[in-house]
Amino acid sequence: MTRQTIAIDIDDVLADNARGFIDFSNKMWGTNLDPSDYEEHWARMWQVDYDEVRRRADIFHESGVVREYTHADEALPVLHRLSGDYNLRIVTARRLQIRQDTLDWVHTHYPGIFTDEVIHFAGIWDQIDDHSIHKTKLEVIDAIDADFLIDDQLKHCLAMADAGRQALLFGDYAWNRMDDEPIDTIRRVDSWAAVEEYFYGK
Numbered sequence: 020m021t022r023q024t025i026a027i028d029i030d031d032v033l034a035d036n037a038r039g040f041i042d043f044s045n046k047m048w049g050t051n052l053d054p055s056d057y058e059e060h061w062a063r064m065w066q067v068d069y070d071e072v073r074r075r076a077d078i079f080h081e082s083g084v085v086r087e088y089t090h091a092d093e094a095l096p097v098l099h100r101l102s103g104d105y106n107l108r109i110v111t112a113r114r115l116q117i118r119q120d121t122l123d124w125v126h127t128h129y130p131g132i133f134t135d136e137v138i139h140f141a142g143i144w145d146q147i148d149d150h151s152i153h154k155t156k157l158e159v160i161d162a163i164d165a166d167f168l169i170d171d172q173l174k175h176c177l178a179m180a181d182a183g184r185q186a187l188l189f190g191d192y193a194w195n196r197m198d199d200e201p202i203d204t205i206r207r208v209d210s211w212a213a214v215e216e217y218f219y220g221k
């Protein structure tokens with residue numbers, strides 16, 4: 020039987036991005052944000068224009084802070100189990116600018132699970148402008164023919180569901196509340212234990 024493919028996001032699924040990002044922002048730019056204030060729409064979160072977003076994004080990414088991100092301890096055993104039955108891939112919206120930092124981080128925290136060849140960069144933020152926020156990972160998802168996506172961003176899950184693929188909306192975060200849930204085609208999973216239960220039952 021052909022193995023199915025699971026695409027997995029990094030930030031706020033495998034890595035504690037919101038906390039690391041907000042800590043950096045508060046220190047570097049004197050913002051007074053809480054991790055629950057995090058959103059992918061940085062211009063709105065910071066209340067600045069796109070020139071300033073691009074300037075800050077370069078500072079953030081050049082800082083290497085993503086190398087220091089903490090991570091979800093409970094993910095590793097679930098990934099080990101899933102890797103026995105499914106093809107696992109990573110699909111991240113991170114910029115290519117931090118590709119090497121990202122690969123190193125993944126290998127350090129999730130050793131033996133993902134080779135470089137299965138870590139995909141969707142290119143959404145490589146050129147930051149007011150269209151970036153509307154882009155999804157679907158092009159990469161189609162290219163790798165992923166059956167499932169585990170992601171904390173609702174827009175990627177909606178795109179996945181629209182394409183007839185299965186989406187798992189990960190985490191109970193301020194930025195991914197659904198007003199009119201449940202959407203049949205999207206399953207909310209609050210934790211890696213819930214991911215395991217989704218694929219294997221209780």
Ligand SMILES: [Mg+2]
Binds near residue numbers: 028030031171
């Ligand atoms: Mg994410």
